[in-house]
Amino acid sequence: MARAQHDYDDIPGTFVFDAERSRQGYGINMFCMSLMKEENRKAFKANEAEYLKKFNLTPAQAEAILKRDYNRMLELGGNIYFTAKLGATDGHSFQHLAATMTGASQQDYAAMMLAGGRSVEGNRSKSGKAKTGKSKSKSKRSAKRK
Amino acid sequence: MPAIGAALDNGKTEEPYWKRVFSGFEKSKAWMAKTKPDVAIVVYNDHASAFSVEMIPTFALGCAAEFPPADEGWGPRPVPVLKGDPQLAAHIAQSVILDEFDLTIVNKMEVDHGLTVPMNLLFGTPKAWPCRVIPLAVNVVMYPPPTGHRCYMLGKAIRKAVESYPEDLKVVIFGTGGLSHQISGPRAGLINSKWDKSFLDNLTKDPKKLTRIPHIDYMREAGAEGIEMVMWLIMRGALDDKVDEVYRFYTVPASNTAVGHIILENRRKAKSKQAAARKATHRIASKG
DSSP states (O other): OOOOOOGGGGSTTOOOOBHHHHHHTHHHHHHHHHTTSHHHHHHHHHOHHHHHTTSOOOHHHHHHHHTTOHHHHHHTTOOHHHHHHHHHHTTOOHHHHHHHHHTOOHHHHHHHHHTTOBOSTTOSOSSSTTTTHHHHHHHHHHHHHO | OHHHHHHHHTTOTTSHHHHHHHHTTHHHHHHHHHHOOSEEEEEEOOOSSSOOSSOOOSEEEEOSSEEOBOBOSSOBOSOOOEEOOHHHHHHHHHHHHHTTOOOEEESSOOBOHHHHHHHHHHHOSOSSOSSEEEEEEEOOSSBOOOOHHHHHHHHHHHHHHHHTOSSOOOEEEEEOSOSSOOOSSTTTTBOOHHHHHHHHHHHHHOHHHHHTOOHHHHHHHHOGGGGGGHHHHHHHHTSOSSEEEEEEEEEEEETTEEEEEEEEEESSOOOTTSSOSOOOOOOOOOOO
């Protein structure tokens, strides 16, 4: 069954971890959870594909994990607080992970954060229906008053 | 916030980058030292530590006698075990459930940086915490979290419960969680200072307006993880309608997020027999 459409699907660059993704991504997230234990981290590192067989993953999910395709993991039901444990297992800082998901180098990402972060302007909506978010409804109201 | 915890644990608080963040909490620590609460109710969210995807309670009240710091993959943070207040917690549970808030009761729970970092920022790094703690874990990881309105009303029910407790205690309530931030997906790094400022303004002046913000607005304007801000409304609901803003601090960035913090006090003095002489609150934005 195709994924039901939601208002938040219109937010660009965002995979909302909703109840449907939570169901779908249970295996990904439980795999990540297992990495909280040192013996599991070792077993995973020793043979990644073999270790993943312990979890009920679709081939696409297993591939995303093996390729460290973090956005794809999110799309297929992974949650960032869980997938961050995989990043930590690889010895990466969270900022490294965040940069990877945005397609920027860690240096560029860090510079963006120091400069105040990513602006919401131009990043609210895929369809352009919510160009200015809350301020839009305000300006509408003020327009009406006029 | 894990980054704030790591900076604390690794003695980096005097480095310029982190000093800017930590210095914003000096006044708050002084306020807390003066206030000397008996109990802190800490509204926070777990980050795949106590709760995985096996169980996702919307509101989970910590009723245990103690809460050890969780091992989040790097060993437990070097902070003291938190002592609970099982008697007050049980009283709150009984009261709010009869007020139609169907809490999950948790009698065994480890607490992660979502709780221990705000404790450090407000109490420093003592050998033992100076007050008892009742954790209230809110699901903001899986969508949908409870609505802002629901959170606000739960705060009111908690206030009622605390005030009906026979013992006269000084109780503070922390709302924690992010202000604007997104740490997942290609839009990661989003910060919306304008939104944050307006949220903090209304937290003091017009919280009812905040209770009407739909989830989509939080996620669109303040980031996918910015939806955590609904937790602040539990704290706000527990306070009087009219409050004094004692202190505010806001800075960008702390690692991947904005950090904001506000202390609100009830205007009227509590009657001597009532608990909750002064509810404070505060919040720490972020994740990182």
